[in-house]
Amino acid sequence: MTTLKELAKLLNISVSTVSKALNDSHEISEQTKKRVNELAAKLNYKPNRIAQQLKTNKTKTIGVILPTVTNPFFAEVLHGIETAATKHDYDILVCLSDELLSKEKRSLELLSNGSVDGFIIAVARESQVRSEFKHFARVLENRIPILLFDRVIQDIECDKVIVNDFQSVYEATKFLIEKEERSNILLISNIEELSVGKLRIKGYNKVIEEHGLQSNVLKLGNVENVEEEVFRYLNDHPKIDAVISIDHITGIVAINMAKKLGRLVPEDLSVIGFGYDKTPMLSSPRISIIHQKAFDIGQQSMKTLLDSFKSEDHQFMTLVIPSELKLEESTVN
Amino acid sequence: MTTLKELAKLLNISVSTVSKALNDSHEISEQTKKRVNELAAKLNYKPNRIAQQLKTNKTKTIGVILPTVTNPFFAEVLHGIETAATKHDYDILVCLSDELLSKEKRSLELLSNGSVDGFIIAVARESQVRSEFKHFARVLENRIPILLFDRVIQDIECDKVIVNDFQSVYEATKFLIEKEERSNILLISNIEELSVGKLRIKGYNKVIEEHGLQSNVLKLGNVENVEEEVFRYLNDHPKIDAVISIDHITGIVAINMAKKLGRLVPEDLSVIGFGYDKTPMLSSPRISIIHQKAFDIGQQSMKTLLDSFKSEDHQFMTLVIPSELKLEESTVN
DNA sequence: TTGTAAGCGTTATCAA
DNA sequence: TTGATAACGCTTACAA
Numbered sequence: 001m002t003t004l005k006e007l008a009k010l011l012n013i014s015v016s017t018v019s020k021a022l023n024d025s026h027e028i029s030e031q032t033k034k035r036v037n038e039l040a041a042k043l044n045y046k047p048n049r050i051a052q053q054l055k056t057n058k059t060k061t062i063g064v065i066l067p068t069v070t071n072p073f074f075a076e077v078l079h080g081i082e083t084a085a086t087k088h089d090y091d092i093l094v095c096l097s098d099e100l101l102s103k104e105k106r107s108l109e110l111l112s113n114g115s116v117d118g119f120i121i122a123v124a125r126e127s128q129v130r131s132e133f134k135h136f137a138r139v140l141e142n143r144i145p146i147l148l149f150d151r152v153i154q155d156i157e158c159d160k161v162i163v164n165d166f167q168s169v170y171e172a173t174k175f176l177i178e179k180e181e182r183s184n185i186l187l188i189s190n191i192e193e194l195s196v197g198k199l200r201i202k203g204y205n206k207v208i209e210e211h212g213l214q215s216n217v218l219k220l221g222n223v224e225n226v227e228e229e230v231f232r233y234l235n236d237h238p239k240i241d242a243v244i245s246i247d248h249i250t251g252i253v254a255i256n257m258a259k260k261l262g263r264l265v266p267e268d269l270s271v272i273g274f275g276y277d278k279t280p281m282l283s284s285p286r287i288s289i290i291h292q293k294a295f296d297i298g299q300q301s302m303k304t305l306l307d308s309f310k311s312e313d314h315q316f317m318t319l320v321i322p323s324e325l326k327l328e329e330s331t332v333n
Numbered sequence: 334m335t336t337l338k339e340l341a342k343l344l345n346i347s348v349s350t351v352s353k354a355l356n357d358s359h360e361i362s363e364q365t366k367k368r369v370n371e372l373a374a375k376l377n378y379k380p381n382r383i384a385q386q387l388k389t390n391k392t393k394t395i396g397v398i399l400p401t402v403t404n405p406f407f408a409e410v411l412h413g414i415e416t417a418a419t420k421h422d423y424d425i426l427v428c429l430s431d432e433l434l435s436k437e438k439r440s441l442e443l444l445s446n447g448s449v450d451g452f453i454i455a456v457a458r459e460s461q462v463r464s465e466f467k468h469f470a471r472v473l474e475n476r477i478p479i480l481l482f483d484r485v486i487q488d489i490e491c492d493k494v495i496v497n498d499f500q501s502v503y504e505a506t507k508f509l510i511e512k513e514e515r516s517n518i519l520l521i522s523n524i525e526e527l528s529v530g531k532l533r534i535k536g537y538n539k540v541i542e543e544h545g546l547q548s549n550v551l552k553l554g555n556v557e558n559v560e561e562e563v564f565r566y567l568n569d570h571p572k573i574d575a576v577i578s579i580d581h582i583t584g585i586v587a588i589n590m591a592k593k594l595g596r597l598v599p600e601d602l603s604v605i606g607f608g609y610d611k612t613p614m615l616s617s618p619r620i621s622i623i624h625q626k627a628f629d630i631g632q633q634s635m636k637t638l639l640d641s642f643k644s645e646d647h648q649f650m651t652l653v654i655p656s657e658l659k660l661e662e663s664t665v666n
Numbered sequence: 667t668t669g670t671a672a673g674c675g676t677t678a679t680c681a682a
Numbered sequence: 683t684t685g686a687t688a689a690c691g692c693t694t695a696c697a698a
Contacts, residue, residue, distance in 0.1 A: 256617030284589030384675035
């Protein structure tokens with residue numbers, strides 16, 4: 001790699017002159033600028049970023065710690081994060097916690113050594129289940145900003161970007177009751193331990209209660225044989241006339257199992273799940289979804305974090321990105 | 334952030350003594366080591382990585398440029414890459430090209446300034462379609478190693494990790510003909526412009542030819558209304574008795590559309606698609622897939638690249654990670 | 667208009 | 683056993 005020193009030597013001028021010339025300083029004559037730029041171009045000179053980082057004490061890099069990236073929600077969030085980062089000339093260091101506290105902790109510690117200017121994080125499942133958040137607090141004490149999204153922590157004071165989990169499920173359930181005229185609504189979940197899962201279930205229960213209906217919640221945890229469990233439940237409970245799934249998998253499974261049982265969708269059973277752009281295409285009939293604007297969540301997270309760098313005494317904020325009920329005529333009437 | 338200098342000042346010893354003590358040098362007395370380590374722990378000292386990078390001229394960071402991460406294949410590859418990186422104490426800077434030549438070029442150039450020790454890349458669709466690869470050559474000239482995976486380039490000399498695209502489709506098609514006794518096999522594709530798509534189609538055509546059958550290829554490009562197109566094709570061609578999809582979407586769509594047309598799967602129509610771990614669960618009946626070991630591809634890519642750093646005169650290699658035909662009794666007989 | 671020198675936080679060489 | 687110093691590549695005050 002070509003350095004300033006090398007250019008200076010070849011041109012028989014000083015390093016600082018070269019530096020200034022490349023930065024188009026008014027102190028330098030046009031002629032020198034031209035000579036310098038030409039040689040730099042010829043030798044494909046690029047200022048060494050590490051040196052710049054050391055000098056300016058800014059890395060222009062954000063550490064992104066995600067629980068997983070095979071879940072399409074987080075994949076799309078990452079897309080949004082990357083897009084916003086690129087737009088503002090930042091890079092992202094990506095770590096996956098695999099939902100494990102230990103990995104999350106390790107990544108956080110390893111990157112808290114000047115590697116990044118800040119973090120964007122969705123908390124690992126294990127950390128949430130065990131309510132173990134000290135590692136976040138420690139980073140904040142070190143004055144490295146953190147932005148939490150989706151799975152956030154009440155007690156940690158920092159910027160947050162969340163989804164209207166409670167509200168969206170509340171409204172979807174209400175829709176099933178009032179517009180679809182359903183009264184035996186099953187909620188299926190494989191994320192009930194997560195903060196977002198709890199909120200979604202609360203949203204469901206609230207409406208159910210308001211309408212004096214019976215609450216039916218099928219908690220699947222992280223089991224392998226989701227299909228079998230759903231099949232059995234639907235088989236054992238023939239009165240169920242609507243399903244609301246609070247993740248992006250089990251809604252599709254419910255449609256498939258209902259059909260296997262000879263139930264007509266949407267005539268016998270209305271189905272609403274969670275999902276993203278391509279989710280509806282994966283089931284037949286196309287599933288109605290509570291569409292989480294994952295890309296926006298990612299973009300806004302990055303934007304909010306970068307904005308916070310600018311203002312001096314920054315006030316922490318919590319941004320809510322509302323989900324959108326996307327109905328398909330095929331799964332609701 | 335605490336620095337060596339600060340520690341030195343507080344302890345009234347020199348910076349170099351502190352440095353050596355922290356690195357457990359034999360030159361330093363146990364007593365000093367103890368004092369230093371205790372204070373360092375207390376102040377949560379971490380050696381500044383940027384400074385280390387500048388000093389050693391190694392970033393321990395790999396640039397990863399992916400076309401997209403919402404495609405589950407690339408998401409899972411990324412997972413493998415990250416896992417291997419963490420294992421070897423490397424970080425990854427992730428850039429998404431969004432399948433665009435311009436973004437790919439930009440990321441490559443921006444990171445070729447000492448930000449990374451090497452690259453792992455899957456070529457963007459546009460770069461492949463336009464056969465524009467100069468930007469890769471330029472990076473290699475700068476002596477920054479590149480490892481290409483999945484979508485590789487013949488003319489670029491570097492390490493490569495690929496899938497047996499030709500072979501896997503050849504064998505799957507052969508299976509449909511010989512074991513399933515199908516003779517009107519439709520290949521559906523939405524990736525025919527890609528190198529991997531071309532190879533897969535070749536694999537199909539080879540068997541078709543060997544058996545003197547008719548080649549039926551439905552190219553969808555990147556259209557929106559995939560479902561409609563597939564529906565129409567199946568409707569217009571009632572003789573089709575098997576489908577092989579060379580991506581992870583259209584196979585599921587084919588199952589759904591066939592059912593909509595009243596065709597029985599697998600009795601009337603055998604279906605094999607491409608996919609990953611959770612793909613079969615998304616269709617009913619569960620779809621048989623050519624299972625790409627995306628996680629392994631990611632891991633091996635990282636491992637191969639890091640290995641290449643060690644040996645001096647490294648010989649480029651091309652690693653093939655064979656896909657596995659994963660049959661489900663529900664979509665083949 | 668150009669050059670000198672200090673400094674960012676480390677590590678490593680050499681001297682004390 | 684400890685310390686002074688130079689160096690990595692860059693930027694920037696200050697001097698010439």
